Amino acid sequence: GQNIINTLHANYARFVLDSLLPKENKAMYLDVDTLVFCDVYQLINSVLNDGHNIVAAVPRDHIYGLTRKGAKLYGHINPSFNAGIFVINLDRWRALGMTESIRNITIQNKARNWYFMGSQPPLNIAVQSRFEPLSLSWNVKAKRIKPGFKTKKTGEPVCLAHWAGPEKPWHGVGAYLSTWEKFGNVSEEGRKEKNRRK
Numbered sequence: 001g002q003n004i005i006n007t008l009h010a011n012y013a014r015f016v017l018d019s020l021l022p023k024e025n026k027a028m029y030l031d032v033d034t035l036v037f038c039d040v041y042q043l044i045n046s047v048l049n050d051g052h053n054i055v056a057a058v059p060r061d062h063i064y065g066l067t068r069k070g071a072k073l074y075g076h077i078n079p080s081f082n083a084g085i086f087v088i089n090l091d092r093w094r095a096l097g098m099t100e101s102i103r104n105i106t107i108q109n110k111a112r113n114w115y116f117m118g119s120q121p122p123l124n125i126a127v128q129s130r131f132e133p134l135s136l137s138w139n140v141k142a143k144r145i146k147p148g149f150k151t152k153k154t155g156e157p158v159c160l161a162h163w164a165g166p167e168k169p170w171h172g173v174g175a176y177l178s179t180w181e182k183f184g185n186v187s188e189e190g191r192k193e194k195n196r197r198k
Contacts, residue, residue, distance in 0.1 A: 011118045014083065015102050018094045025091045031084035033163040035183055037149070038137075040160075047132055048089040054098065055088050056132040057081035058139040063115075063124040070114030070121065080124040081131055085139040085160055101126045141165070142175040149179075 013020070014029045021027055026044050030036070047056040059079035066074060093099070105122040108114070115121035137156040142163045146152045149161075167173045169180035170187050180186070 008118075014119060015099055015123070017088060018090050018099060021090060026087065026089055028087045029085070030160070031162065031164070033168055034085060035161045035180065036159070037157070037161065038159040043134075043138065043159075044087055047087050047134070048092070050132070051092070052130065053089065053132040054092050054096065054127050054130045055081070055086045056134050057083075057086040058136055059131075059133045063121055065115045065117035065121045067113055067115060069112065073114060074121075074125050077124060077128050079133070081127075082139055082162075082164065083120045083123045084162055084164055086131075087134075098126055135159075142169075142180075143167075145176060 017027050017029065026048060028040055028044050048054075059081055061080070062078055063070075063074060063080045064082075102122045105114075105125055109122070114125075135156065136151050136154055137159045139160055139162050140151050140158045142161055144152045145158055145161060146155075149158050150156060151158060161176070161179070163169050163174050163180070169177055170185055171189065172186055174180075177186070
């Protein structure tokens with residue numbers, strides 16, 4: 001429902017990468033429901049070199065998870081991006097105090113009810129327009145992949161396949177389960193669910 005906030009600690013690890021990687025100036029965050037099919041090292045080196053942007057990510061048209069009240073305040077932030085896959089300029093993040101900014105947003109949200117869900121809205125609210133757009137192939141929802149493992153929208157080869165949303169491949173549901181099973185596990189319950197759906 002719309003009042004749910006994800007309280008799993010692991011969901012917020014992306015906000016403290018600057019502390020976890022104190023000697024690094026860039027990093028890439030990937031959700032656990034992601035498979036990598038190209039050279040992310042090359043991508044990391046090629047982005048966020050302008051000294052302005054904080055993250056690089058695939059753009060989308062609005063912030064997911066805003067309440068009506070939140071949309072009045074932050075609905076103008078467009079484009080936004082999915083928080084499940086992004087490159088981060090850790091030097092810029094530290095200089096702008098982004099971890100503290102996001103912490104403040106999440107604390108204020110408890111009283112002001114700007115958003116539901118978890119890590120997606122506060123990251124978009126804090127970063128706003130200070131992100132560099134990436135090609136669609138760097139964050140492709142599994143259900144938006146066409147035969148030949150290309151993006152439905154542009155036909156580009158898929159670099160990062162992302163099983164975003166409630167259907168997780170380890171539960172035996174979602175698109176391209178056979179691809180997931182080559183690299184990732186499927187729980188026993190997931191296998192039963194997969195067999196049930198055949």
